[in-house]
Every structure is written in structure tokens, then in C-alpha cells.
Amino acid sequence: MGITGLFLVTFLIVHCGINACIFFNDGGVTFNAAAEFMATNLFIRIMEYVLFIGIVVHIVQALVLTLHNNKARPVKYAMNNGAANSKWYSRWMGLLGTLILMFLIIHLDHFWLKTRFTGLDQHTLFDQMKSSFSHLWVVLIYCAGMVSLSYHLMHGVQAAFQTLGWNHKKYTPFVKKAGFVFSIVVPFIFALMPIFMYAGWIK
Amino acid sequence: MNLTLKVWRQNSAKEAGNLVSYPVKDISEDMSFLEMFDVLNEQLITKGEVPIAFDHDCREGICGMCSMFINGRPHGPKQGVTTCQLHMRSFKDGDTIVVEPWRAKAFPVVKDLVVDRSAFDRIIASGGFISVNAGNAQDANNIPIPKPDADKAFDAAACIGCGACVATCKNSSAMLFVSAKVSQLALLPQGKIEATMRVKEMVAQMDKEGFGNCSNTGACEIECPKGISLENIARMNREFYSANITE
Ligand code: HEM
Ligand code: SF4
Numbered sequence: 001m002g003i004t005g006l007f008l009v010t011f012l013i014v015h016c017g018i019n020a021c022i023f024f025n026d027g028g029v030t031f032n033a034a035a036e037f038m039a040t041n042l043f044i045r046i047m048e049y050v051l052f053i054g055i056v057v058h059i060v061q062a063l064v065l066t067l068h069n070n071k072a073r074p075v076k077y078a079m080n081n082g083a084a085n086s087k088w089y090s091r092w093m094g095l096l097g098t099l100i101l102m103f104l105i106i107h108l109d110h111f112w113l114k115t116r117f118t119g120l121d122q123h124t125l126f127d128q129m130k131s132s133f134s135h136l137w138v139v140l141i142y143c144a145g146m147v148s149l150s151y152h153l154m155h156g157v158q159a160a161f162q163t164l165g166w167n168h169k170k171y172t173p174f175v176k177k178a179g180f181v182f183s184i185v186v187p188f189i190f191a192l193m194p195i196f197m198y199a200g201w202i203k
Numbered sequence: 204m205n206l207t208l209k210v211w212r213q214n215s216a217k218e219a220g221n222l223v224s225y226p227v228k229d230i231s232e233d234m235s236f237l238e239m240f241d242v243l244n245e246q247l248i249t250k251g252e253v254p255i256a257f258d259h260d261c262r263e264g265i266c267g268m269c270s271m272f273i274n275g276r277p278h279g280p281k282q283g284v285t286t287c288q289l290h291m292r293s294f295k296d297g298d299t300i301v302v303e304p305w306r307a308k309a310f311p312v313v314k315d316l317v318v319d320r321s322a323f324d325r326i327i328a329s330g331g332f333i334s335v336n337a338g339n340a341q342d343a344n345n346i347p348i349p350k351p352d353a354d355k356a357f358d359a360a361a362c363i364g365c366g367a368c369v370a371t372c373k374n375s376s377a378m379l380f381v382s383a384k385v386s387q388l389a390l391l392p393q394g395k396i397e398a399t400m401r402v403k404e405m406v407a408q409m410d411k412e413g414f415g416n417c418s419n420t421g422a423c424e425i426e427c428p429k430g431i432s433l434e435n436i437a438r439m440n441r442e443f444y445s446a447n448i449t450e
């Protein structure tokens with residue numbers, strides 16, 4: 001869980017960086033160039049497969065973990081005050097992950113299926129973004145997806161360090177803070193993209 | 204004070220159980236939670252009913268026997284105490300208090316609030332020991348141990364094996380308990396010799412007993428009456444990975 005989770009986090013950083021190019025507000029010139037580079041670079045092409053394997057393994061691990069853990073308590077408590085000792089999002093990682101998966105399916109249908117298989121014809125990925133984000137419901141789904149991602153990472157990033165045994169008196173407080181900031185900032189930047197496009201602030 | 208207790212009654216491991224309501228009257232605020240149960244049991248005996256079975260022994264917070272899940276939390280609403288150290292002043296007159304046994308597949312109910320925690324004993328027996336002769340008391344001073352290591356080992360050794368960590372964990376994971384026992388020995392030179400074998404065996408036994416997997420919610424650390432830290436779980440993870448890489 002920890003290794004695949006952190007691997008997905010590294011992907012998020014790259015993905016967020018590339019997409020943030022739309023904020024140059026140059027009609028998508030920089031963004032399309034970056035997307036073009038990603039689409040033609042052999043290393044990135046290979047990493048795309050690794051990424052898909054990463055997601056699938058992460059989901060399989062999540063399923064096995066959840067099923068096993070459910071079996072460890074066959075009779076539930078009549079009264080269980082989980083809020084007294086843990087954050088709600090740490091207890092709902094499976095649900096948050098499922099919401100992310102639902103978002104991913106919609107997301108891949110918008111951008112990945114069309115670019116890789118059906119072809120974009122004359123227009124670019126930037127045009128595709130603009131047309132997708134001209135519908136309010138798409139913008140709302142993207143924002144909801146990013147909220148789920150944010151909470152998933154709020155628990156996930158620091159948890160992954162603990163799982164891998166990287167706990168240290170001096171560094172762990174920093175890891176926790178950095179994980180918290182990361183889990184807010186990255187989904188926030190992502191969420192700004194559909195919002196800006198819908199509002200017409202990116203030409 | 205007058206209270207309503209809702210207590211889990213279950214005759215044996217094989218029979219089904221349910222929550223039964225009992226009113227208790229004239230409880231002193233200075234009584235411990237267990238003393239309040241003694242009063243209730245006296246009432247039941249006088250009425251000719253079967254008293255409620257619950258585990259207890261030292262009644263001073265050192266043996267770990269007093270397992271009770273009170274109002275959704277192990278050992279009740281206070282942090283850093285066992286049930287025997289919980290006083291009735293932590294509740295209000297007229298309160299309804301729900302009391303359940305520890306719930307985990309690895310801790311089957313024996314009767315009422317009593318659960319079988321011998322899974323912990325089997326984990327200890329699988330590796331929670333050292334096989335060298337450590338000598339007599341004064342011999343210990345012949346092996347200098349850095350103060351920070353001694354302190355960490357001592358903190359880990361404070362675990363009383365109560366099982367609150369398992370009881371509260373949403374996954375019924377025993378990681379806090381096992382990591383305390385692994386850490387306590389791994390930090391000291393006497394325990395280093397068998398360190399690799401120990402962590403592997405104890406983790407294997409823990410899995411065999413049917414405990415769940417840790418997902419780092421941190422609930423155990425909050426509820427542990429002895430303040431065992433999550434650092435121990437990270438240490439055990441490190442020990443476990445390196446033991447599996449080196450062999
Ligand atoms: C695609 C659907 C996803 C599902 C179904 C899913 C599910 C899960 C589950 C069930 C856990 C374990 C939670 C626990 O500790 O109880 C987890 C942990 C984690 N996830 Fe996800 N997740 C998904 C996507 C992602 C994505 C996209 C990222 C990062 C970009 C991510 C990063 C992490 C991290 C860092 C952890 C923590 C690992 C640890 O505790 O050691 N997940 N995920
Ligand atoms: S780690 Fe704490 S909660 Fe768990 S058994 Fe030991 S003393 Fe009890």
C-alpha cells in the first residue's frame with residue numbers, strides 16, 4: 001500500500017506540473033507543447049504502463065486489506081466512538097479511494113481514451129480541456145474528485161512513511177506537515193483548472 | 204449517583220449474546236468503575252440472578268486484565284487509564300453507560316465481558332524472549348547501554364498486554380502490542396542476538412491468530428493506558444523488512 005501509494009503521489013506531482021502550464025494563459029501553447037512531449041517521449045510511454053499497473057496493484061492491495069480487516073472483527077460493537085481517537089478520513093480510506101476511482105474512470109474517458117484511441121482530429125488536448133470544462137456538471141465532478149483525493153492523501157502520505165518504517169523524532173513532524181500541505185495544495189491546483197476554464201479566465 | 208447500565212450478557216462462546224439494561228442506584232463518585240460493577244453484582248446475587256462475569260486482578264493499573272469497552276471506547280472516556288483506574292466522577296448522574304467486551308476474532312468471548320486473550324501469550328511464546336543467560340542483577344551494570352536506548356526500551360516494556368489497542372483498532376490489529384514487545388528487546392544488546400528471528404516469528408504468529416492489518420489510524424496510541432508510541436510500530440516495520448531482506 002505504502003509503496004504503490006507513494007508511487008502514485010510522484011505521478012501526481014508530474015501530472016500537476018504539466019497541467020499547470022495552462023495557467024501561462026497563452027492559448028495553450030506551453031501546455032500543448034508539454035503534452036506533446038509527454039505523448040512522444042519513450043520513457044513516459046513506458047511509465048504510462050507502469051502507472052496503470054501501479055493503480056491496479058494499489059486497488060488490489062486495498063481490496064485484500066479491507067476484506068481481511070473486516071474478517072478480523074466478525075461481531076461489531078453496539079457503540080463505537082471512533083471519532084474519539086482517530087480522524088474520520090483515516091477510517092474511510094476505502095470509500096475515498098472508491099470515489100477517486102469513479103472520478104478516474106470519468107477522467108480517463110475525457111482525456112485518455114480520446115487522445116490515445118479515437119484521436120483528437122484537428123484539435124489539441126487544450127481544446128479538449130476547454131470543451132470538457134464548458135459543462136458545469138463536469139466541473140463539479142472534478143471538484144468533488146479532488147476533495148476525495150485531498151482527504152485520501154491527508155491520511156495516506158504520512159501513513160505511507162509510517163508503513164515503510166520511516167518514523168523519526170526529528171523528521172516525522174516535518175513529514176506530517178509536508179504531507180498535509182501537499183494533500184491540500186496539489187488537489188487545489190488541479191481543481192482550479194476546470195474552475196478557471198469554466199469561468200473563461202483561461203483563453 | 205443513579206445510572207443505567209447496558210451490559211453485554213453472553214452465557215458462553217457458543218451462545219448468542221445481547222445487551223441487558225440494569226439500573227444502579229446510590230453509586231459514590233469516588234468508586235472505581237469496577238467497584239460500581241461489584242455493587243451491581245451484589246444486587247444481582249441478592250435477587251438470585253447470575254452475576255456479570257468480568258476480568259480484573261490488580262485493580263491498580265498494572266496487570267491489564269480489566270477489559271471493558273465503555274461507551275464506545277476501551278477503558279472508558281479517560282485517556283491513560285485502565286478500567287480499574289476509571290472513577291465514577293467521570294460520569295454524570297442519570298447517564299446511560301454501554302459496556303461491551305473487547306471485540307476481535309482473535310479475542311473470542313468466554314462469558315459476558317470476559318474474552319480469551321491467550322492469542323497474546325502465543326505471540327510472546329513465539330519470540331518475545333531472550334535465550335542468553337543475562338546473569339544476576341548486578342551483572343546488568345556490566346553492559347553499558349546508552350541512556351536514550353534504555354529509556355525507549357523501558358517505555359516499550361511498559362505495555363501491560365491489556366489489548367485495548369486491538370479493541371479500539373478499526374481493523375482489530377495487534378501491531379501496537381507486538382511492536383512494543385519487539386522493540387523492548389530489539390533495543391537492548393541482550394535482545395539483538397535473536398532480533399531477526401524474533402520479529403519474523405512474532406509477526407507470523409500475530410497473522411495466524413487472525414488480527415487485522417494496521418492502516419495507521421493511530422487510535423491505539425490514543426487509547427493505550429501506558430502511552431505506547433506509534434514509533435514502535437515503525438520500528439517493528441523496519442525490523443521486519445530488514446529481517447526479510449537479510450535472510
Ligand atoms: C484509484 C482508486 C484508489 C483506491 C481504491 C485507493 C484505496 C486505498 C486504500 C483502501 C488505502 C489503505 C487505507 C488504509 O490505510 O486504510 C490506500 C492508501 C493509500 N493511497 Fe490509495 N486508493 C486509490 C487511489 C490513490 C491515489 C490516486 C493515490 C495517490 C495519488 C493514492 C495514495 C495512497 C497512499 C499514499 C496511501 C497510504 C498507504 C499506506 O497507508 O501505507 N491512492 N488507498
Ligand atoms: S500496547 Fe498499550 S493498549 Fe496495547 S496491549 Fe500494550 S498496554 Fe494495552
Ligand code: FES
Nearest residue numbers: 262266267269287
Ligand atoms: S485490574 Fe489490573 S489493570 Fe485493571
